[in-house]
Structures are given as C-alpha cells and as structure tokens.
Amino acid sequence: MTNKIPYIHPFLFAVFPVLYRYSFNIEKISFSDTYTSFIIFFLFTAILLLISKFIFRNSQKGGIIVSLFLLLFFSYGYVMDVIYVKWLHCKILPSPSHKYLLSIWFLFFIFGLYFVLKSKSVLINLNKILLFVALILNGFSLFSIGIFESKRKDKYIINEITETNSITPDLQRDIYYIILDGYASSETLKNIYNFDNSSFLKQLENKGFYIANKSFSNYPETFLSLASSLNLNYINDVGKITGYESTDGIIPYKMVRNNQTIKFLKSKGYKYIHYSSRHEATDYNPHATINFSVNFMNTYFIYLTEKTILRAFIDLFEFDLKKSILFTIDGLGKAHKIKGPKFIFAHIVSPHFPYLFGKNGETVSREKTSRDGNCWKQKENYINQLQFVNKKILNLVDEIISNSETLPVIIIQADHGPGSKFEKLSLCQTDSVTNTMLKERMGIINAYFLPEICDANLYDSISPINTFRVIFNSYFNTHLELLEDRCFFSTYEAPYKFVDVTEALKK
Amino acid sequence: MYSEKKITTSGIYFVISFILLFPSDAYAYLDPGTGSYIMQLLIAFVLGGLFAIKLYWKKVKDLILKIFRLIKKNDK
Numbered sequence: 001m002t003n004k005i006p007y008i009h010p011f012l013f014a015v016f017p018v019l020y021r022y023s024f025n026i027e028k029i030s031f032s033d034t035y036t037s038f039i040i041f042f043l044f045t046a047i048l049l050l051i052s053k054f055i056f057r058n059s060q061k062g063g064i065i066v067s068l069f070l071l072l073f074f075s076y077g078y079v080m081d082v083i084y085v086k087w088l089h090c091k092i093l094p095s096p097s098h099k100y101l102l103s104i105w106f107l108f109f110i111f112g113l114y115f116v117l118k119s120k121s122v123l124i125n126l127n128k129i130l131l132f133v134a135l136i137l138n139g140f141s142l143f144s145i146g147i148f149e150s151k152r153k154d155k156y157i158i159n160e161i162t163e164t165n166s167i168t169p170d171l172q173r174d175i176y177y178i179i180l181d182g183y184a185s186s187e188t189l190k191n192i193y194n195f196d197n198s199s200f201l202k203q204l205e206n207k208g209f210y211i212a213n214k215s216f217s218n219y220p221e222t223f224l225s226l227a228s229s230l231n232l233n234y235i236n237d238v239g240k241i242t243g244y245e246s247t248d249g250i251i252p253y254k255m256v257r258n259n260q261t262i263k264f265l266k267s268k269g270y271k272y273i274h275y276s277s278r279h280e281a282t283d284y285n286p287h288a289t290i291n292f293s294v295n296f297m298n299t300y301f302i303y304l305t306e307k308t309i310l311r312a313f314i315d316l317f318e319f320d321l322k323k324s325i326l327f328t329i330d331g332l333g334k335a336h337k338i339k340g341p342k343f344i345f346a347h348i349v350s351p352h353f354p355y356l357f358g359k360n361g362e363t364v365s366r367e368k369t370s371r372d373g374n375c376w377k378q379k380e381n382y383i384n385q386l387q388f389v390n391k392k393i394l395n396l397v398d399e400i401i402s403n404s405e406t407l408p409v410i411i412i413q414a415d416h417g418p419g420s421k422f423e424k425l426s427l428c429q430t431d432s433v434t435n436t437m438l439k440e441r442m443g444i445i446n447a448y449f450l451p452e453i454c455d456a457n458l459y460d461s462i463s464p465i466n467t468f469r470v471i472f473n474s475y476f477n478t479h480l481e482l483l484e485d486r487c488f489f490s491t492y493e494a495p496y497k498f499v500d501v502t503e504a505l506k507k
Numbered sequence: 508m509y510s511e512k513k514i515t516t517s518g519i520y521f522v523i524s525f526i527l528l529f530p531s532d533a534y535a536y537l538d539p540g541t542g543s544y545i546m547q548l549l550i551a552f553v554l555g556g557l558f559a560i561k562l563y564w565k566k567v568k569d570l571i572l573k574i575f576r577l578i579k580k581n582d583k
Contacts, residue, residue, distance in 0.1 A: 020547070024540035078544045125562045133555035140547050307539060 005127045006063020007049060012134035013070040014045040016141070017304055023141040026148050027248040028280070033300040040301065045070065060123050061116050067130050068112045072105050077307030098312035105309065156241050156251045159233055161264050167477040168268045172341035173451065174408035175265070175471065176332065176400060179345075180389060181222060181279075182352035182376075183414035185443030186213065192420060192440055195383045200390040204412075204447050207397055214461040215446035216439075216487045216505055217416045220427060221495060223281055225415040226347070227252035229464035230259035232480070236488060239496030247495060249281075256281035261468050265343045268476065273335055275328040277347035278302070278321050285345075290338070294320065294327040321349060322356045329392045333399035336408075347415075350389050355381035357388040376420040397449070407451035409471060413464060414444035426492035433489065438501050442487050450474060461485055 018037045022029065048069065052062030080101055116123065189195045201211050218234065219225040228235050235252060242248045262272050274288035283299045284291055306317045328346050335344050350357070353375035355364050369381055376382065393412065400408060421437040423429055448458055453474045462470070463485040472478040487505055488498035560567055
C-alpha cells in the first residue's frame with residue numbers, strides 16, 4: 001500500500017477543485033456537468049506522474065512533486081483573487097500583476113523541488129501526510145454534497161400540453177428562438193440609458209417583425225424566465241417543492257432542458273438544434289438532436305481552468321464566451337442547411353455583461369470594464385455591446401430569411417432586462433424596490449417574425465409565457481388558452497419568493 | 508498601548524476578514540467560493556501538520572526531551 005500512496009494523492013489533489021466547485025454550486029449544476037473536468041484533470045495528472053517517473057526515477061519523490069505542482073496550479077486563481085483584487089481595492093498594493101504571484105509560485109515550486117530532491121530519506125511519511133491532506137480536502141466537499149443531496153427535493157410535475165386537436169401542417173416552418181440575455185425594452189433604453197433604439201426596431205419591422213412594445217418578462221432571472229417561457233406556464237409553485245427560502249435551481253434547470261416546447265415540436269417531427277450559451281442551464285441540452293458548441297469543453301471546465309495558473313496567460317472565460325457568441329450567431333445563419341423542420345434555440349449572453357464587444361465588435365480594453373459590483377451600471381459598455389448585437393442580429397435575420405426555403409418563424413426575445421438601478425447585482429436592495437427599478441429589470445425586447453399569419457394574434461404587452469401558446473395556436477391549430485400576462489419579481493437570494501409586480505409595472 | 512491579547516485578537520480578525528472578504532465574481536454564474544476554498548486548504552494543512560506530529564511523535568518527543576535536558580544542564 002505504501003508504494004501506491006504517491007500515485008493516489010496527486011489524483012485526489014486534481015479532483016478536489018472539481019468536487020469543491022461542484023459542492024459550492026450544487027444548486028445550479030448537475031453532477032454530469034463535471035464529467036469532462038474529471039476526465040481531463042485525471043488524464044493531466046496521469047501524464048504528470050508518467051513524466052515525473054521518467055525524470056526522477058523515484059515514485060515517492062515524483063508523487064510529492066506532482067502534488068505540489070497540482071496544488072500550486074489549481075490554487076493560483078483563488079489566491080490571486082484574494083490577494084490582488086481585494087488588496088487593490090484597499091489600495092495596499094500599488095498595482096495588480098500576475099508577475100508577482102507567478103514569481104512567488106515559481107519560488108515555492110523550486111524550493112519544494114530542491115527539498116524533495118536533496119532529501120536523503122525516502123519521504124514515505126511526507127507522502128502519507130499529503131494523502132491525509134488530500135483525503136481531508138475531498139472529504140469536506142463530499143460531506144457537503146451528501147448533506148445537500150439528503151435534503152434535496154426536486155420532484156416536480158410539469159403540466160403537459162394536452163392538445164388532442166393539434167395538426168401537423170404540410171408546410172413545417174423552422175422555428176428560431178433567439179434569447180438575447182439582458183436586452184432592455186426601448187423605454188428602458190431611452191429613459192435610463194439615454195439611447196434611442198428605434199432605428200433597430202424600425203428595421204426589424206421593415207423586415208416583417210412585430211415588436212411587442214410593452215412587453216415585460218414574467219420573471220427577473222434567466223433560469224426562471226426560460227423555464228417558464230419554454231414550458232408555456234408560470235412556475236410559481238416550484239417554491240412549494242424546494243421551499244420558498246431555497247436557492248436550489250435544479251427544478252427550473254431541468255425544466256429548461258426538458259421542456260414542453262421541445263416535446264411538442266418533436267411530436268410533430270421537428271429536430272431540436274441547440275446552440276451552447278456557455279452559461280447556466282442552456283450550456284448543453286441532452287434532449288437536443290444536435291448540440292452545437294464552439295469547442296468540446298463545457299462551461300464548468302472553463303470556469304475551473306479560470307482559477308488555475310493558466311489565467312496568468314489568458315482570460316479563458318472571456319476568450320471562450322466571445323468566441324462562443326460569434327460562433328452561435330454565425331451558426332444560426334447556417335442552420336437552414338440542416339434538413340427537415342427544426343426548432344433552433346440559442347441563448348446569447350449579450351448584451352448582458354461581460355462587455356466583450358465595442359459598438360463595432362472591437363475588443364473592449366480591460367481598463368474600461370470592471371468585474372466587480374453591479375456591472376449593469378457600466379452603461380456605456382452596455383450600450384456599445386447592444387449596438388454590436390443589433391448589427392449582428394439584423395445581418396442574421398437577413399441571412400435566415402433569404403436562405404430558408406420556407407419562411408421561418410423567428411422570435412427575438414430577452415429573458416429579463418438589465419438592473420443598473422439596483423444597488424447589487426443580486427437585485428437585493430436595502431431600501432424598497434421602485435417602479436423604475438422593476439421596469440428596467442422586467443422590460444424586454446420581444447420581437448416576432450410570424451409569416452403568413454395575422455399580427456392580430458399578437459399584442460403589445462405579450463409576455464414570454466404566451467409566446468409558444470400563440471405560435472402553436474397559429475401554426476399547429478392548437479387551442480391553448482392565452483394566460484394573463486403577469487410579472488413576478490424575486491431576488492437571487494430568494495428566487496422563489498415571488499412578488500406580483502404586474503400592476504406596479506403598469507404605472 | 509496595545510496588549511499582547513489585543514494584537515492577537517486583531518490579527519485573527521484580520522486573517523478572517525482577509526479570507527472572507529473575497530471579491531464577488533460578477534461574471535460568474537458559478538460561485539468560485541474563493542474564501543471557503545482557501546479556508547479549506549488552510550484547515551486541511553493544519554490537520555496535516557497535526558498528523559505529521561503524530562507520525563513523528565517519537566522524534567518530536569525525543570527532541571523536546573533533549574532540549575529540556577540541555578536547558579537543565581546549562582542551569583546547573
């Protein structure tokens with residue numbers, strides 16, 4: 001057993017960050033999201049052990065060196081965050097730089113290497129100590145996962161669409177559902193951001209779009225809003241299952257992935273094409289016919305690597321997200337090539353921060369953006385990114401309409417609006433939430449391209465809850481009753497404690 | 508004048524606030540849990556240190572006894 005210890009603790013140190021991050025975010029992700037990271041870090045450690053065996057020709061010493069390397073590799077981003085970002089705010093350090101921490105990390109490693117290589121003993125006990133530490137670390141996470149899972153309540157029955165009179169039309173149009181995360185209503189843009197978006201909306205109208213000018217989202221957060229719109233129903237009773245104080249998002253996340261819209265359209269012979277958002281529940285969909293993603297790495301893996309030493313050399317998160325947004329918009333324009341009727345879903349994390357694009361798509365310098373606090377307050381960056389999105393969307397719409405054999409259905413909608421008037425990003429407020437704040441957060445863009453049906457099916461204040469009710473009634477002859485458009489506000493800290501703000505938004 | 512106890516207490520407060528007041532990563536929908544990560548590492552290594560003392564207890568004990576003997580010898 002003693003001979004195997006040097007091969008065990010490096011693997012435990014490699015899986016710790018994966019397990020830890022999962023245990024910390026268990027309310028938002030499923031365990032399957034961690035598989036890629038486990039495999040990659042496992043292989044990474046195996047390669048390091050092979051190299052160390054080849055170089056040092058001593059498994060006991062090799063194991064210690066690999067564990068030291070992994071500890072430094074994985075903890076770099078965390079230490080950087082604590083020391084530099086916080087100290088920078090306190091003005092203790094002159095300027096943040098990777099070179100200081102990299103130098104310290106390098107010295108740590110060289111010192112450890114020197115100690116291990118110079119030691120005349122076999123270092124069996126040091127291996128035992130490292131194994132003990134690794135077991136403790138993983139034990140913390142496993143304990144916390146176990147406690148959470150034992151208490152978790154995630155059984156929720158979704159109201160199925162029971163529509164027996166629906167038809168499968170001869171002419172099956174592709175349906176594009178494009179979510180522009182955090183895209184504000186024109187009223188918000190005008191009143192709060194001092195930006196006139198009428199030119200963009202007018203151009204959409206000229207292309208045949210109907211703009212619902214008084215549309216508000218039904219919920220203020222992405223996972224709630226999409227769970228509701230894709231399932232054609234309100235989700236206020238989720239709190240009954242999870243508990244109203246809970247922040248566990250697993251039920252809405254499941255509802256986003258396995259939703260009624262997909263089920264209904266699949267029953268009509270549609271393929272479901274999913275574009276990865278690199279974000280939340282829309283990163284990947286196991287129920288999709290095809291999942292398109294900018295690369296094989298899932299978001300969870302990107303988030304993990306962002307805390308490693310690699311971050312000193314490249315901002316993987318921003319790099320990946322930027323590439324992904326462009327990949328999605330580009331891909332949507334080519335999706336018509338996929339044979340057969342399709343439901344194409346793309347959740348684009350823009351104009352939502354991070355602010356990656358200037359108004360012409362140029363890179364935004366780091367000095368102009370901040371990662372801290374309520375990023376909605378960076379109004380200029382928001383408007384610039386929104387203008388870039390506008391340009392891309394207009395080109396995309398042209399591409400889709402001109403290349404599709406049959407005119408498709410296109411929905412361009414936001415999941416919620418921005419939140420610059422809130423003190424905190426979490427929508428928590430020390431004083432009361434005002435109508436202006438609510439209007440900003442709930443006011444959204446909501447545009448429909450519905451070929452060959454009368455706009456009479458649509459109305460100015462249609463909210464996402466009725467989007468697919470209108471589309472299914474219009475194109476599949478369903479008789480789904482339109483629900484009253486109501487808006488429910490809640491905060492990140494208590495997402496299921498809903499307050500009906502419909503009347504407040506009318507004022 | 509600060510007493511030793513006061514300095515120790517403020518030191519502890521500093522360490523705790525240093526760890527807990529980690530930056531909020533506004534971009535991330537996955538909370539990095541920075542403070543807790545560092546705290547867990549620290550606890551695991553402190554426990555690892557205790558485990559090391561247990562492993563080397565005989566050597567540690569001998570060393571302490573040796574030091575005491577040396578002190579006694581010098582006193583005489």
